[in-house]
Amino acid sequence: MKKILGITGLLVAVFVFTAALEPNFLTAYNLQNTLRWTALFGIISIGAAFVIITGGIDLSTGSVVGLIGVLLPMLLVGQGWSIPLALAAVVVVSLILGLLHGVLVTKVNLQPFVVTLCGLLFYRGIARWITGDATQGFGTAFEGFRQLAIGRIPLTDSFGVPMPFVVLVVLAVLAGLFLNYTVWGRYMMALGHNEEAARFSGINTDRMVILAYVIGTVTAGIGGVLFALDVNSVQPAVHGNFYELYAIAAAVLGGCSLRGGEGSILGVVIGAAVLRVLYNAINILGIPTQLEFAIIGAVILLGVMADELVKRFVVARSAAREVV
Amino acid sequence: MLRLFRSGKPVEVRPIQNPKSKIQNRLLLAAEHITKRFPGVVALRDVGLDLGQGEVLAVIGENGAGKSTLMKILAGVQPPDAGAILLDGEEVVITSPRHAADLGIALIHQELNLLPNLSVGANIFLGREPQRAGWMQQRQIFADSEKILARVGLDFSPNLLVQRLSIGHRQLVEIARALSAEARVLIMDEPTSSLSTGEAEVLFGVIDDLRGRGVSIIYVSHRLREVETLADRVVVLRDGENAGELARDQITHDAMVQRMVGRDVSQFYVRTPHEVGAEVLAVQDLISPAWPDHPLTFSLRAGEIVGVAGLVGAGRTELLRVLFGIDRALGGRIAVGGEAVTLKSPRDAIAAGLALVPEDRKQQGLVLDLAVRQNLTLAGVWRHRLAGGWLNRKQEAEDTARMIDTLAIKTPTETQAVRLLSGGNQQKVVLGKWLSLKPRILLMDEPTRGIDIGAKQEIYRMMETLARDGIAILFVSSELEEILGMSDRVLVMHDGYITGELARDALSEEAVMHLATGRVDDFGF
């Protein structure tokens, strides 16, 4: 809980600041949109967090989002598959990609950075090749299915909870339970801190690492489905570009250490929310778009720095308490 | 007779009897009232030490006595919490290793600090490269390095890459580096711990030579025999405090041990005779990947404590790794409780009833940043899981409480990160991790390394208790006393072989050392 205090504070600060400057920020319409974007990015961030917790990194997220994003409309519109079949197919594809990453990292002993970097390049290339760079879309025939991304559950006349947010909550709860209340979650935390000690304790660390990569690509796949349904037209060359970095940024903001072993799902979701609220704030305050990366970079840096300072303060205080 | 001053009071310094030394008896360096705290432990309490020019001062003490901490303070690696350091009679505040080097104090680390991918010359001048207008003066580095290497008795080219040197030579290069920086005080922390006998002798020659040139040396070691031959004076530390000082003519093995341990050694290792049970581990022609030509055969009985002695690199750790499934055996048979087992991973070994307290506690035994509870249950959570893979939190809490209680683990809460515990308590956590699985065979690699004397005794008592409960213990130790004190039986290894097996009544330091140094031929002389 202590860990997510800082990031929650940051979220509240950006939120209050923006709301104070621009009342339209608080309209039901805008809040709905921000929630939906938070959900979409939050989902892929959860996957990134699992990989980071086991001490790895997944750079392929954006390309998986892109690949799944073109596969789904291709299967539905191009091949005329049924929705459940197409969904099952893309989930299986993303699962296989994760399996591949995990096996290459554990059994072939390649560095995660390299494996997933090659994934980033490879899947993007495949997505462009199978589509011939042609934009893919669902047209108007799948409005019902698209509700999964653009629909919402109405609470009041004007405000409804966006469907992706429901998906996010379900996934986050599952992920949180998995990480904190199952043996496998415990194993992942342990091996993220110290793989050797975990192996010496009888843990099949390879299997856990592979599982983390599978979770990483499957959430990226789910994200890919939702992103595609949301924008309805998927450009193979750019759809999902850099999303891995947003996912990693959200995970790090949410308290994951790139050294592994640390992180909370709630923190990651809040991290994703911070990023989305920032984006929204930049647009809604009319700050020139050109500045957006600079602002986001600066805020992430500040957040991480503040977190580090708080940590040091806590350690120093507990050390002081110890000795007397 | 000269008078030196320490803590404001005149102190008498006797001329050193060692005929080889040319001590000028000028006080060079003094540490006064040094106190240093770490989270959870006071490493040094009001410790003092002084060093004359051209003197070899040995600092001895058990692991955890504070030797290394004191050396780090003198070398500027860590600042003291209280106390003063005087150099040439003037108080200095040493802010960094670099600053210490500027003052002429150099620390030769336990873990060598050379960069293996650079040349010897580059290492000697690392950080002090002679340069002209920004250009490194390679030729000067070469020439100066050659000269300085000659002073430590090395005659190879400074262009050689450090990675091609033996450990012993690397140590000498480190010393050469210190000398080239015009060190007046050399601090050597366990310099012989990874050296062969021959290499160590070369080192002693160099030390002797340096002493003759007026270089002062602080020599930290727990190898008392080296200290006996080398030191002009001995300072003993115990539990972070001064525990006496021995002049040259007082330096004897017994005198040192008595001051280090602070109690009668004979009561330290508590063994009560008890029945040993049936054979639980039978190892036949086991071949570890490190020594493909050296098959190992031995067995272990329930309730028996078997020590594995030998020098560093004799193959003891490798044996335990194979037994625990970390490395795959290349051949041979292992039977546990009469049943043949194949150990392909630690999981297999654990399933067969084995447990390992590994050599490197912090890296292999514990997940330092996880809580005491999570470490204690790391190996057992799977066995105690609920259906569906859920953690059994209730069982976890019970196991944790029981282990903290039975092992007397000192921790403020069970959610405390293990990192913050003392070495002894950390080791108890490693032990506790296994006990909830009720292993039949406990493998221990250097079980008391780096823990304080009280905790050591507790570990010994636990080993005794476990053995009495019928657990078979196979432990590797480099501390001969521990081997002699705890073992029912000793396997001695050398160069990958088991060179001999000694029953308790045949145990003696000499017998073990003979086997350990591989002199099988004249064993039984």
Added chain:
Amino acid sequence: MRLFKHEILLIILIAGTLTLGGCGQKQDGAADRPTVGFVTNGIASFWVIADKGANDAAEEFDVNVEVMMPSDGPAGQRRLVQDLLARGVDGIAISPSDPKNQGGLLDEIAANADLITHDSDAPESSRLVYVGMDNYEAGRMCGRLLKKAMPDGGSVVLFIGLLGQLNADLRRQGVIDELLDRSHDSSRRDPVDQVIEGDKYTILDTRVDQFDFARAKGQAEDALARYPDLDAMIGLFVYNPPQILEAVREAGKLDQITIVGFDEDDDTLQAIKDGTVVGTVVQNPYRYGYESVRVLAALARGDRSVLPESKFIDIPAREITAENVDAFWAELKQLVGE
């Protein structure tokens, strides 16, 4: 020894590559046809149509054409152009992403092959001709569409993929100048971060999305949130109108917001049919590709008569509204072979 092995492997690889490459060239050269390059400024369905035009022309005028689509802007263009030059193409038609700073690259092409520009011009280079439309005029056309649909004026937000690229800048300026009833001056530039107020129309903002569709949608949503009383939205790149449409539809503001588009995305055309988008201004990418290759083919054979005095081959933009959308769409479908 290890090193040695690696070197041998490397040599074999290089030798193999060269041999294969050589073979390939021989095959191409066997037909003795000139080869020309057609370089786009990105990857889009727009360029797929241009690709078709280029290939049709290549067949008709008996040349080989290499259509190159960079995924990363000017850097990608440099790489692809240099590849083309290395293969000794006779001419290159390029849509420069950043003509101001690509002088060196354009000079490099001009020194080694015939250089023409298409889609977006680089007037300061030594290009032989520019094939395309006048983006400034097209922008004004877009503005006129809005004026017609919303004669009483109102507030407008513009959406665009990238600024700094000449055609994008001109397009935006054309819209603004038309809405403010200014004189025709394509060298004018209004700053991005200021509200531009005219007598009737107010341009509140211009949002840039870097070709990220998801972000384009997000920005449309944010604009709707920020300006609850917004009257009109204009999307200047091909994917902008559909994303605007999505956002407006989800906000339930189809009645309030007037949308004007650019280019001929299927969703945009459908929306024009449905009446949710007022109209769009379309270019003729097929003709860009076709004319570029036609000119380059002639130049490769030494025929310079294809170059007009004005150094401008105008492929005029067209307004598509509910009146002519069906006919246009049918024509388009036929072009892309559907």
